[in-house]
Amino acid sequence: MKAALKYLLPFALGVAVLAAWQITVRALDVPVYLVPAPSDIARAFADNFPSLMASLWATLQVTLIAFVLATAGGVGLAVIFSQSRMVENTLYPYAVALQVTPVVAIAPLILIWVGYDRIELALILIAFLVSFFPILSNTTLGLKSADHNLIDLFKLYGASRWQILVRLQLPSALPYLLGAMKIAGGLALIGAVVAEFVAGSGTATGLAWRIIEAGNRLEIAKMFACLALLAALGIAIFAALSALEYALLHKWHESALKKQG
Amino acid sequence: MLLSLRDVSKSFASGTQALKGLTLDVGAGEFLSLVGPSGCGKSTALRLIAGLIAPDGGAVNFAGDKPETGFVFQEPTLMPWANALTNARLALDLEGVARGEAEARAAEALARAGLKGFEQAFPRELSGGMKMRVSIARAIAAKPKLLLMDEPFAALDEPARQALNDDLLTLWREDGMTIVFVTHSVYESAYLSTRVAVFSARPGRVVEEIALKPPAQRDERYRLTPEFAAAAGRISAALKAKP
Numbered sequence: 001m002k003a004a005l006k007y008l009l010p011f012a013l014g015v016a017v018l019a020a021w022q023i024t025v026r027a028l029d030v031p032v033y034l035v036p037a038p039s040d041i042a043r044a045f046a047d048n049f050p051s052l053m054a055s056l057w058a059t060l061q062v063t064l065i066a067f068v069l070a071t072a073g074g075v076g077l078a079v080i081f082s083q084s085r086m087v088e089n090t091l092y093p094y095a096v097a098l099q100v101t102p103v104v105a106i107a108p109l110i111l112i113w114v115g116y117d118r119i120e121l122a123l124i125l126i127a128f129l130v131s132f133f134p135i136l137s138n139t140t141l142g143l144k145s146a147d148h149n150l151i152d153l154f155k156l157y158g159a160s161r162w163q164i165l166v167r168l169q170l171p172s173a174l175p176y177l178l179g180a181m182k183i184a185g186g187l188a189l190i191g192a193v194v195a196e197f198v199a200g201s202g203t204a205t206g207l208a209w210r211i212i213e214a215g216n217r218l219e220i221a222k223m224f225a226c227l228a229l230l231a232a233l234g235i236a237i238f239a240a241l242s243a244l245e246y247a248l249l250h251k252w253h254e255s256a257l258k259k260q261g
Numbered sequence: 262m263l264l265s266l267r268d269v270s271k272s273f274a275s276g277t278q279a280l281k282g283l284t285l286d287v288g289a290g291e292f293l294s295l296v297g298p299s300g301c302g303k304s305t306a307l308r309l310i311a312g313l314i315a316p317d318g319g320a321v322n323f324a325g326d327k328p329e330t331g332f333v334f335q336e337p338t339l340m341p342w343a344n345a346l347t348n349a350r351l352a353l354d355l356e357g358v359a360r361g362e363a364e365a366r367a368a369e370a371l372a373r374a375g376l377k378g379f380e381q382a383f384p385r386e387l388s389g390g391m392k393m394r395v396s397i398a399r400a401i402a403a404k405p406k407l408l409l410m411d412e413p414f415a416a417l418d419e420p421a422r423q424a425l426n427d428d429l430l431t432l433w434r435e436d437g438m439t440i441v442f443v444t445h446s447v448y449e450s451a452y453l454s455t456r457v458a459v460f461s462a463r464p465g466r467v468v469e470e471i472a473l474k475p476p477a478q479r480d481e482r483y484r485l486t487p488e489f490a491a492a493a494g495r496i497s498a499a500l501k502a503k504p
Contacts (some may be wrong), residue, residue: 150338150340156313168340251342251383254385
């Protein structure tokens with residue numbers, strides 16, 4: 001009963017809000033170019049289905065490629081940091097500098113350098129820059145959080161640095177990495193959208209471009225449809241990464257234990 | 262004799278001098294307890310013997326090659342992502358023992374440590390005492406000649422601690438290994454040891470060595486005998502003496 005309520009209540013709230021929205025907009029006769037009713041948005045969605053799906057696919061591609069690159073790059077650099085204090089001390093300040101500089105401010109530069117004829121590459125690069133840092137910093141912290149007594153025990157048994165890394169440090173960092181991936185997945189989507197807004201026109205074909213396009217034409221219902229798709233995409237990424245986290249951690253990690261209790 | 266520490270001193274970067282003038286012999290096959298006040302360098306002595314840290318002065322010498330050494334910490338120090346069997350296999354895995362053989366030996370070690378049937382259990386599913394048993398199984402799976410134990414039972418409740426004391430003595434007798442056991446409990450050292458080295462306050466050194474002759478087979482009744490009381494009394498007196 002409690003479990004059913006957990007899913008039923010948010011769903012019921014959503015339905016109630018949509019119903020109230022629909023009734024209010026119709027009752028007050030709000031023009032569709034200001035606030036479209038949910039039914040208008042659904043119609044806009046159906047009418048533009050092929051082009052919206054193509055845009056969703058474009059945005060999804062940029063987001064996923066950037067996310068995978070950020071995860072691989074972040075983990076790779078964190079592993080290098082864990083092996084060499086000197087490399088970490090040398091590079092970390094620049095990673096921080098890159099992180100704290102607002103990506104919107106760097107985006108035009110990247111677009112110019114990479115070129116509008118290779119817009120997809122530029123979008124991926126920008127989304128990568130936004131999502132890279134949480135992976136790097138959390139994995140670096142996770143690799144350092146391995147139990148020091150266990151490291152001593154590994155050394156006592158003659159373990160190589162490789163064995164300590166693979167059998168001890170990487171598993172210790174896994175909960176940190178998975179937490180960072182949930183953040184980075186959302187950031188990659190934000191990066192992909194922001195990059196397209198900055199690009200503004202040209203060959204970009206993602207959902208962000210559809211929003212600009214629809215806004216210019218005052219197709220507000222279509223803008224809402226794009227927004228709903230972006231939200232759904234963000235939720236899907238988060239849900240997929242949460243499922244991955246559960247699959248990898250639920251047998252042993254404390255965070256999963258509390259949910260069971 | 263298995264190993265000896267000669268005039269060993271050790272300071273840490275913080276400036277704390279943990280050990281000064283520590284001289285101690287460890288004989289093959291004995292159960293030697295290191296007893297002393299908190300912070301007297303007992304654990305440091307254990308880590309020196311293990312080779313995890315190097316002395317500033319003096320020397321740690323082994324008769325022959327450094328023996329296969331196991332280490333049991335105060336915390337169970339298990340890998341939380343690995344089940345009991347995989348944890349017990351650690352030393353064998355790192356030494357490159359074939360998987361099948363490593364699993365068989367680890368399963369045997371778990372059974373001997375009293376955990377038959379818990380091979381697949383993850384650490385968080387086990388009680389404190391059972392986790393410590395996994396830790397002991399991991400240490401004995403590699404058949405060490407020398408087992409170093411750093412207050413392994415200090416965090417356990419009394420019944421779990423006494424059960425582990427008896428099981429540890431059985432393992433020690435069966436495997437003929439040498440155990441160096443750090444504890445701050447007079448009664449634990451009196452029950453377990455064939456010899457007790459009493460440490461001074463920091464910087465630590467051995468102020469008295471007490472040889473004990475406990476019966477080979479002992480159980481709870483031994484704790485009620487005059488011999489046990491006398492042994493505990495001698496250790497206690499040595500601890501309180503101000504040299």
